[in-house]
Amino acid sequence: MKRSLLQTVRNQKLLLLFLVPGLIAVIVFNYFPMVGILMAFEDYQPKLGFFGSPLAGLTHFETFLTDAKFYRAVRNTLAISILYLLFGFPAPIILALMIDSVNRNSFKRVTQTITYLPHFVSWVVVASLVYRLLDLEYGAVNKLIELIGIEPRPFFRQPQSFWAILTTTWILKEVGWGSIIYLAAISAIDPEQHSAAMIDGAGEFRRLLHITLPGITPTIILMLILSLGTLVKVNFDAAFNLQNALILETAEVIDTYVYRTGVRLGRYSYAAAIGFVQSVISFALVYGGIRLSRRYSDYAII
């Protein structure tokens, strides 16, 4: 056994060499930081480094567990995640079903091209646009609601609007791109089923309910399980660019809180502790989800 392994390695010297740059990249930038998690258990000081800083045990964990701002961030994160599950998750599915119901290929193509577009624009641009559109004086949205007779609102100065703004913006930006997977799943459904149903007299809508929807249910369940892992996270770019100092009450999420306390305020160990807990929970959720998906469907996804 040992000799043949050595033989194989010698034969594949070049192949292994190919892997070296990639492996180095992965090890340095993915695994080294894992070692850095040590920071969470120390009173990290830059001059003393990872291995020289005094140990602090679970002090920082205790600190954030009694920090009101931390709980605020958790509450906001969970609220936004729930809004995502309720609205952000179904949106691409609905869009995909609607696009599929269109019988004209040209309209289909146009719709797809236009809805995929926002995915490629950066969040910096999108956020500044949203600010503009929701502006109290110049914003198109406020002008519109003025027309209906409702008083214009300073959307970005009142904390209660943030969750809705973030969710809606996220949906408009990503719904098109997110629908690709479902469109692919829809196209994988056997057309024979549709033909048979049509012969039996089933119209568009009934076919949608009884053939298309059941046909993509496995995909939906899979995607749902995978998104479980994102419950404790919120798209950093979205939240970060849409935030401002006035609405931090509802706009601070765990990821931005870690950024603010760690990078901005320099509380490295504290922020690292929070980040660590978040990573662990996220891992547990995703891993649990993968195991669940294996039990549910016939094919493993990873």
Add this chain to the structure above:
Amino acid sequence: MIADQQLAERRSIRLSRGDRIYSVFNHLFLVFALLIVLYPLVYIISSSFSSVKAVLSGHVWLWPVDLSLDGYRAVINYSKTWIGYANTLVYTVAGTGINVVLTILAAYPLSRRDMAGRGFIMFLMTFTLLFHGGLIPTYVLIQKLGIMNTRWAMLLPSAMAVWNVIITRTYYQSYVPSELLEAAKIDGANDFSFVWRVVIPLSGAITAVNVLFYAVGHWNSYFPALLYLHDQNLFPLQLFLRQVLIINDIDTDMMQDLDAALIDEGRLGLMELIKFAIIIVASVPVLCIYPFVQKHFIKGVMIGSLKG
């Protein structure tokens, strides 16, 4: 897309009343969605071509008011635009180059079923998709590596994305038949020349997908720059964009040619004017090539999700 035959079938069946209502609602809703997505784009373009006064007074809502190129002139005169563009180009070209090379180099050996340690290395890589050290440890690592405030901080940390390696590997496994490898070996070729002469030419599609995904990622990237760069001469365009658009900060010292008219409107006016034009200037490259390469992106997503 629906195949022609299916299309014909669907059309030939007479729609019931319920179906017709459904179809009408469906189309209406889609058109509505399209308008909502398109409107902001139209708004930016119109505002960028309007005059300072029109923009400041909020008159612009759909079409340009008071056609003027002031905005674009201001952007062109703003040194940061060019510094940012140059840097973004460097990061995008160099970054994507590094990315694609590393991805191909990693994906090929992993696609070979006889590769020693294949399972272990795959595990090593996919594990990083599930768990990572977090923002702070990575930040400190960059400090320790001494690449803080250098271009390397923009190019190295994201040198290879595991997701791309996975889809590339899947592609090689499906589309590079092992018979070709055997034939090449008989001819005396080594792995390098095989990759160079056979694998790469055969896998144009997936290479295109990789190039596009990585390139767009680099083009829109601002966060690593925000974290790791302090020297403004290294800033990518998106970071200057963030300064102007979100933090509302404009450096009038960087204005080379302040028009008398613009000076009148003052800093506020200048800033509003620049905002729209600079969005267009920064997004134009991506938006322009987007329609042409759209199907490659979609293919990439499909390969990644269905087979990977």
